[in-house]
Amino acid sequence: MKEDTSRHTVLSATDLAIGYKKNKVARHINFALNGGELTAIVGINGIGKSTLLRTMAHMQPPLSGSIEVDRKPLDTYTPQKLSSKISMVLTEPLASKNLSVAELVALGRQPYTNWIGTLTEDDRQKTEEALAALGLASIRKKKCYELSDGQLQRAMIARALAQDTAIILLDEPTTHLDLYHKVQILKLLKSIAHETQKTVVFTTHEIEMAIQLCDKMLLLNGTDNPFGQPCQLIEQGAFEAIFPDDTVTFDGETGTFRIKK
Ligand SMILES: Nc1ncnc2c1ncn2[C@@H]1O[C@H](COP(=O)(O)OP(=O)(O)OP(=O)(O)O)[C@@H](O)[C@H]1O
Numbered sequence: 001m002k003e004d005t006s007r008h009t010v011l012s013a014t015d016l017a018i019g020y021k022k023n024k025v026a027r028h029i030n031f032a033l034n035g036g037e038l039t040a041i042v043g044i045n046g047i048g049k050s051t052l053l054r055t056m057a058h059m060q061p062p063l064s065g066s067i068e069v070d071r072k073p074l075d076t077y078t079p080q081k082l083s084s085k086i087s088m089v090l091t092e093p094l095a096s097k098n099l100s101v102a103e104l105v106a107l108g109r110q111p112y113t114n115w116i117g118t119l120t121e122d123d124r125q126k127t128e129e130a131l132a133a134l135g136l137a138s139i140r141k142k143k144c145y146e147l148s149d150g151q152l153q154r155a156m157i158a159r160a161l162a163q164d165t166a167i168i169l170l171d172e173p174t175t176h177l178d179l180y181h182k183v184q185i186l187k188l189l190k191s192i193a194h195e196t197q198k199t200v201v202f203t204t205h206e207i208e209m210a211i212q213l214c215d216k217m218l219l220l221n222g223t224d225n226p227f228g229q230p231c232q233l234i235e236q237g238a239f240e241a242i243f244p245d246d247t248v249t250f251d252g253e254t255g256t257f258r259i260k261k
Pocket of ligand 1: 025
């Protein structure tokens with residue numbers, strides 16, 4: 001039986017500072033994410049969203065502070081154990097677009113297969129479920145280079161779903177998509193979080209959409225990085241200071257930004 005992750009903190013950060021040897025990018029980052037929640041990380045260009053996501057995936061070390069997965073420090077996990085806990089969806093072009101959609105999605109099972117990568121019946125079933133969940137069954141044989149940006153994005157998410165981790169991290173999953181496909185992907189992420197009790201976290205520039213669709217938001221702002229439900233952040237006036245107010249202002253009533261003319 002699967003553990004009910006919705007009742008406890010699955011992923012948390014305490015006074016986290018992130019960045020690079022000569023470049024402290026952000027500090028004072030605090031959050032606690034439960035299972036079954038969709039969370040957006042937002043903030044202006046270069047504020048550190050991708051750096052934070054990479055730090056959460058243990059692809060780079062924190063400068064200070066801590067990250068815990070299931071209340072254990074991230075750095076106590078072996079890479080193998082971590083790949084069964086956290087999956088990461090990057091927007092970078094695939095190394096091999098020669099793979100078919102089904103082959104790409106099956107790669108999600110790698111953490112569980114033996115050294116020659118033989119798929120078991122369970123691996124095949126998880127791959128099929130992921131293909132079906134993302135509406136990819138009919139194009140399973142298509143090569144990845146034949147896909148539209150939206151289809152490729154869905155295939156990358158399906159690979160993460162096949163990996164069947166409690167935590168899914170996605171770096172800008174809606175870039176290059178039109179409004180309809182942006183909403184489609186975000187709604188899909190929300191239903192994955194709510195229906196499978198996974199903790200889903202993504203970076204985005206779609207602040208208004210995130211306000212409407214996410215359970216929680218982390219706003220990287222270079223100072224105190226407010227975290228909470230979108231309505232709480234609106235009440236705190238957290239969105240008002242994101243952009244210089246001679247350019248764009250935030251309307252808390254509608255949860256939208258207005259261009260100053
Ligand atoms: N490998 C690296 N080495 C040193 N500095 C880096 C490296 N990668 C990114 N940075 C710097 O870290 C800062 C944060 O970059 P990051 O990509 O995390 O921001 P972001 O919020 O995701 O930006 P965007 O919205 O433009 O994608 C930037 O100043 C960037 O130049």
